[in-house]
Amino acid sequence: MKYYVIAGEASGDLHGSNLLKALKIKDAEAEFRVWGGDLMEAAGGDLRKHYRDLAFMGFLEVIKNLRTILRNIEFCKQDVFDYQPDVLILIDYPGFNLRIAKWAKEQGFKVIYYISPQLWAWHASRVHDIKKSVDKMLVILPFEPEFYKKYNYDVIFVGHPLLDVVENFKEKGDFLQKHHLDERPIIALLPGSRKQEISRMLGVMLSVVSEFTDYQFVIAGAPSQPKEFYEIILAKAEAKNVHLVQNQTYHLLSHAQAALVTSGTATLETALFNVPEVVCYKGSAISYAIAKRLVGKRIQFIALVNLIVDRLLVKELIQHDLNTQNLKQELINILNPEKAQAIKTGYAELRQKLGNIGASERAAQAILEFLQA
Numbered sequence: 001m002k003y004y005v006i007a008g009e010a011s012g013d014l015h016g017s018n019l020l021k022a023l024k025i026k027d028a029e030a031e032f033r034v035w036g037g038d039l040m041e042a043a044g045g046d047l048r049k050h051y052r053d054l055a056f057m058g059f060l061e062v063i064k065n066l067r068t069i070l071r072n073i074e075f076c077k078q079d080v081f082d083y084q085p086d087v088l089i090l091i092d093y094p095g096f097n098l099r100i101a102k103w104a105k106e107q108g109f110k111v112i113y114y115i116s117p118q119l120w121a122w123h124a125s126r127v128h129d130i131k132k133s134v135d136k137m138l139v140i141l142p143f144e145p146e147f148y149k150k151y152n153y154d155v156i157f158v159g160h161p162l163l164d165v166v167e168n169f170k171e172k173g174d175f176l177q178k179h180h181l182d183e184r185p186i187i188a189l190l191p192g193s194r195k196q197e198i199s200r201m202l203g204v205m206l207s208v209v210s211e212f213t214d215y216q217f218v219i220a221g222a223p224s225q226p227k228e229f230y231e232i233i234l235a236k237a238e239a240k241n242v243h244l245v246q247n248q249t250y251h252l253l254s255h256a257q258a259a260l261v262t263s264g265t266a267t268l269e270t271a272l273f274n275v276p277e278v279v280c281y282k283g284s285a286i287s288y289a290i291a292k293r294l295v296g297k298r299i300q301f302i303a304l305v306n307l308i309v310d311r312l313l314v315k316e317l318i319q320h321d322l323n324t325q326n327l328k329q330e331l332i333n334i335l336n337p338e339k340a341q342a343i344k345t346g347y348a349e350l351r352q353k354l355g356n357i358g359a360s361e362r363a364a365q366a367i368l369e370f371l372q373a
Contacts, residue, residue: 004085008093011265013037022364159355221246
């Protein structure tokens with residue numbers, strides 16, 4: 001069968017690549033045309049657009065790049081139409097994918113959404129659009145089936161694909177030597193994958209480095225960003241005692257004692273590696289004001305870790321609360337053995353709620369069963 005798969009971010013590329021691998025095992029004739037990244041391409045996808053050219057963060061940034069986004073939408077529609085896939089599989093990335101879903105359904109294509117948009121946080125009313133445009137929704141968070149049930153929409157909970165990724169991870173024993181790291185405990189800095197968020201987050205993360213001389217700080221560099229981009233930020237911050245490792249996030253987390261993490265999928269990855277963390281988020285003033293208005297009182301937390309366990313397990317420093325003083329204090333807190341152990345106990349509960357390993361395989365099976373019905 002012919003599959004057209006669209007992911008617009010690094011996490012979508014990761015989960016999309018594993019879905020492609022699972023589909024190939026179950027469908028020997030599978031062909032893939034994809035939007036994603038290096039991982040989806042390596043898994044056999046014919047890459048049409050790379051996510052690094054698609055990632056616009058925040059409402060203001062979207063408006064600034066609206067012409068590019070509209071061009072991408074038109075290119076995508078034409079490319080899907082030319083390819084004539086048996087199914088269109090959309091992975092998260094809602095601002096773009098929900099538009100494509102509506103168009104594709106009108107054109108008579110079968111549409112599957114894998115990894116639901118976070119409608120429970122932003123636009124609950126959009127469920128009605130999904131019901132019209134999406135034939136089958138596969139969700140990965142344990143509370144999502146109940147959310148959709150309120151709207152009489154049956155979804156399939158397949159479990160979280162990160163469980164498989166972390167389970168299958170093999171640590172390299174030479175990580176410290178390879179990156180010239182000494183024996184001091186490591187504090188990992190995960191500032192995100194998009195240029196806009198890295199520029200906004202990394203500077204404040206680096207501002208606490210001089211206060212923790214007994215530790216070494218290591219930045220998890222995104223594979224989509226050049227080394228020079230990080231070096232400019234490091235020079236501006238005049239940060240010493242800081243190392244950069246690129247495309248080695250899981251190796252870094254497997255050695256880290258604590259982490260400062262930009263809100264997103266990385267907060268969950270950090271938790272699955274059992275690393276105490278402080279979750280950080282800062283957007284432009286306009287984007288934050290709009291987001292706060294949209295979310296209202298619907299959700300209490302922004303970190304996936306806290307949303308899943310339904311309590312404040314890891315500290316969130318958001319917008320004006322994200323400053324050097326607060327970050328220093330919260331880092332001191334999570335480096336305390338008693339506090340660190342309490343967080344790790346909560347992580348065990350998190351894993352239990354996420355379901356069993358095998359999410360990609362279950363998703364592939366659900367897709368094939370739908371197509372063969």
